[in-house]
Amino acid sequence: MRTRPLKVALLGCGVVGSEVARIMTTHADDLAARIGAPVELAGVAVRRPGKVREGIDPALVTTDATALVKRGDIDVVVEVIGGIEPARTLITAAFEHGASVVSANKALLAQDGAALHAAAEENGKDLYYEAAVAGAIPLIRPLRESLAGDKVNRVLGIVNGTTNFILDKMDSTGAGYQEALDEATALGYAEADPTADVEGFDAAAKAAILAGIAFHTRVRLDDVYREGMTEVTAADFASAKEMGCTIKLLAICERAADGASVTARVHPAMIPLSHPLASVRGAYNAVFVESDAAGQLMFYGPGAGGSPTASAVLGDLVAVCRNRLSGATGPGESAYAALPVSPMGDVVTRYHISLDVADKPGVLAQVATVFAEHGVSIDTVRQQGKDGEASLVVVTHRASDAALNGTVEALRSLDTVRGVASIMRVEGE
Amino acid sequence: MRTRPLKVALLGCGVVGSEVARIMTTHADDLAARIGAPVELAGVAVRRPGKVREGIDPALVTTDATALVKRGDIDVVVEVIGGIEPARTLITAAFEHGASVVSANKALLAQDGAALHAAAEENGKDLYYEAAVAGAIPLIRPLRESLAGDKVNRVLGIVNGTTNFILDKMDSTGAGYQEALDEATALGYAEADPTADVEGFDAAAKAAILAGIAFHTRVRLDDVYREGMTEVTAADFASAKEMGCTIKLLAICERAADGASVTARVHPAMIPLSHPLASVRGAYNAVFVESDAAGQLMFYGPGAGGSPTASAVLGDLVAVCRNRLSGATGPGESAYAALPVSPMGDVVTRYHISLDVADKPGVLAQVATVFAEHGVSIDTVRQQGKDGEASLVVVTHRASDAALNGTVEALRSLDTVRGVASIMRVEGE
Ligand SMILES: NC(=O)c1ccc[n+]([C@@H]2O[C@H](COP(=O)([O-])OP(=O)(O)OC[C@H]3O[C@@H](n4cnc5c(N)ncnc54)[C@H](OP(=O)(O)O)[C@@H]3O)[C@@H](O)[C@H]2O)c1
Ligand SMILES: NC(=O)c1ccc[n+]([C@@H]2O[C@H](COP(=O)([O-])OP(=O)(O)OC[C@H]3O[C@@H](n4cnc5c(N)ncnc54)[C@H](OP(=O)(O)O)[C@@H]3O)[C@@H](O)[C@H]2O)c1
Secondary structure (H helix, E strand, O other): OOOOOEEEEEEOOOHHHHHHHHHHHHOHHHHHHHHOOOEEEEEEEOOOOOOOOOOOOHHHEEOOHHHHHOOOOOOEEEEOOOOOOOHHHHHHHHHHOOOEEEEOOHHHHHHHHHHHHHHHHHOOOOEEOHHHOOOOOOOHHHHHHHOOOOOEEEEEEEOOHHHHHHHHHHHHHOOOHHHHHHHHHHOOOOOOOOHHHHOOHHHHHHHHHHHHHHHOOOOOHHHOEEOOOOOOOHHHHHHHHHOOEEEEEEEEEEEOOOOOOEEEEEEEEEEEOOOHHHHOOOOEEEEEEEEOOOEEEEEEEEOOOHHHHHHHHHHHHHHHHHHHHHOOOOOOOOOOOOOOEOOHHHOEEEEEEEEEEEOOOOHHHHHHHHHHHOOOOEEEEEEEEEOOEEEEEEEEOOEEHHHHHHHHHHHHOOOOEEEEEEEEEEOOO | OOOOOEEEEEEOOOHHHHHHHHHHHHOHHHHHHHHOOOEEEEEEEOOOOOOOOOOOOHHHEEOOHHHHHOOOOOOEEEEOOOOOOOHHHHHHHHHHOOOEEEEOOHHHHHHHHHHHHHHHHHOOOOEEOHHHOOOOOOOHHHHHHHOOOOOEEEEEEEOOHHHHHHHHHHHHHOOOHHHHHHHHHHOOOOOOOOHHHHOOHHHHHHHHHHHHHHHOOOOOHHHOEEOOOOOOOHHHHHHHHHOOEEEEEEEEEEEOOOOOOEEEEEEEEEEEOOOHHHHOOOOEEEEEEEEOOOEEEEEEEEOOOHHHHHHHHHHHHHHHHHHHHHOOOOOOOOOOOOOOEOOHHHOEEEEEEEEEEEOOOOHHHHHHHHHHHOOOOEEEEEEEEEOOEEEEEEEEOOEEHHHHHHHHHHHHOOOOEEEEEEEEEEOOO
């Protein structure tokens, strides 16, 4: 074993960073044995230097992250600050000054992954980010290494713990969205400003990263269709139950049937209770991967939290350190397939649509005609009437999003349709 | 991209090998892009040269596997013959003649993993074997790389598809063991001689491999306690149901509470229906991993079959080829922790015991005294009497296997105990 230690600069010492520092200390001997050399915490960059940080030598703490990454003697920079800047500039500077980088920053990787990978490659360094998607669950490494000899066709996952907690609450207690969100906030599962989670931005960033790796194609954040889950109602859950389904916020990355293009999207969807993702409870994450040869694989575990996320960061740290010792680099960006990313209109799936309609004869025929005119084939219809009001619940066969949208627009213009109460996709069948 | 191809020798072209060859051909461009150089099938060793093999150039086929691995121009040897010899000699010769090795051979790795790893290291070559455990499910790579910065405490898994198929059948249809086995055989899920599967030898080999990687300790096949599932009865399933459980053949690798030793075992066990492993159906495999920082992770997928297993082999092939191009090797054996492997007697778990007893007063008191004398604390007892016969079902708190065995021996010597109908461990709580 080499005795000269590898030097690690930790950028950020919050929820994740403090756990990374703790485990680096408590598991120092194991890490050294697994890497083949000791690793030393050489500096910790934070915003508030005065804050007491248990187990961290105050002499290592600095507010000058830039100077830290430019020191020149740093082997690995661990970026757990989050956000776009200064993380992006710091990571780029790290590569230029000879360090490899481990990051947990999904927002940055989804937005600027290509440029960061290019900077890593130019400087012959590693960029690893297992922790950026689904916390502790090994997902990036299985996708880009274990399945490197296979053809992935679909990735379907629950990749945001906050929204899964809320939806699970709504499902199990009949609570409305706001009530479930309040509970999630009180228990620390939702942040004070939950927008990034409940509007699907966080899941969309992860979908972009997963699609890119799965399809060997650059998928930018803007390529991901995104719909939040704030409008899911208790009534939607009741409808889902009637269909033997529950509702999850899903990230779905798919290769088109002809293999010539891909799509990535995030939205709430009904999935059958028999689907393994339906039983993912609380803040847990799980990701289904379908490939040509392997078939269906599922990966399940805690998608967030300081210590699970630190586990993923440290796994990357060991790999990057080992690469450094052997003078090699791990797999970089693989975007050779360069498949076009199709717009949402091209996505083909099934739909569950609730309509408020006039309670008079002929309405069903009128509605059915509109579906037929738009080439959307109906699987089942259920009519319910009460007090002169009636509702129609239509479940379609597979149709394109464009065709469905055309159908809904035409339905809205019918006199007999008072309103479209809800539209939800049906997945996982 | 390098244009000179990497040369692959395929040893064995059966269920797995033929799929490896097929995918190497159909996905040649993708593999080349992902590796950075084309891969070429340079030779295929089989036993029966005359057999027609679709898609395989007959000029490549040979019965002289030894000459093939010794050619000197082979970059990677893929060993999918199975069994101990000639696989072991061929793999060793491959390293000595400059090749790296990808193998799916759990029996060989469990028996001689240490020697093979040593041969790989001596020659500066890679030995990868993701396919040896749980087929297509990425498990070796996540354990040895993703969790390299964490401390794994427990691996609990269904790693044999044949026995899971049989037990699932017994559970869902009430069939007995023989009937379920016959169906598994008819459907091709069980081999003509099912011994390796139903007696737990296959699972034990996988447990040895998993324990070794998880605990950075050499665990030999002989270190694994093994009990098959041929004696599981319909009555056991009925008892399990009464407890809200089902029965699975589990491979369990555990670090002792004090962290100073490990155990590995394979046996049928009751697990609660609420446990994710309880809902693993048919021939699927799933493995639960518990670690300090990551918490609970689960990996699920097809544990066997030509094409899923080939997916795992090809993932390794890509990694090994990439390593070759960069002049590096991946993580080798990690056995630095060298923890002692404790005998089965030291394993601590819960037990479900059915006793046939005389239907007279005082029997329960007698039985309870025996448990107490051996330090085994009782959780629940259920008495059932009919026609002068009675049965007692005892569920214990956690106790050592040694204490339980002592208890059972003493129970057998009681006049009032006519027989011990079944003893089953209760796991996953
Ligand atoms: N938390 C999770 O469960 C989780 C899960 C997966 C991925 N991630 C990702 O991990 C990253 C970190 O998340 P977190 O939850 O640990 O965040 P956090 O608790 O808010 O910690 C952020 C840290 O960065 C420091 N920091 C902020 N601005 C800085 C600057 N300009 N220069 C130097 N340091 C600065 C902060 O310093 P002070 O301590 O002085 O405020 C703090 O230590 C994010 O990319 C996040 O998306 C988090
Ligand atoms: N099948 C699965 O689902 C699965 C799953 C995981 C792991 N594995 C592992 O993968 C390995 C291969 O399994 P398999 O199911 O593919 O076995 P298989 O169908 O029996 O194929 C074995 C192949 O090896 C060839 N062979 C046998 N002895 C040989 C010798 N002395 N020299 C050269 N070739 C020889 C056979 O030649 P002929 O074709 O001429 O008979 C045949 O092509 C085993 O280690 C197994 O444990 C299999």
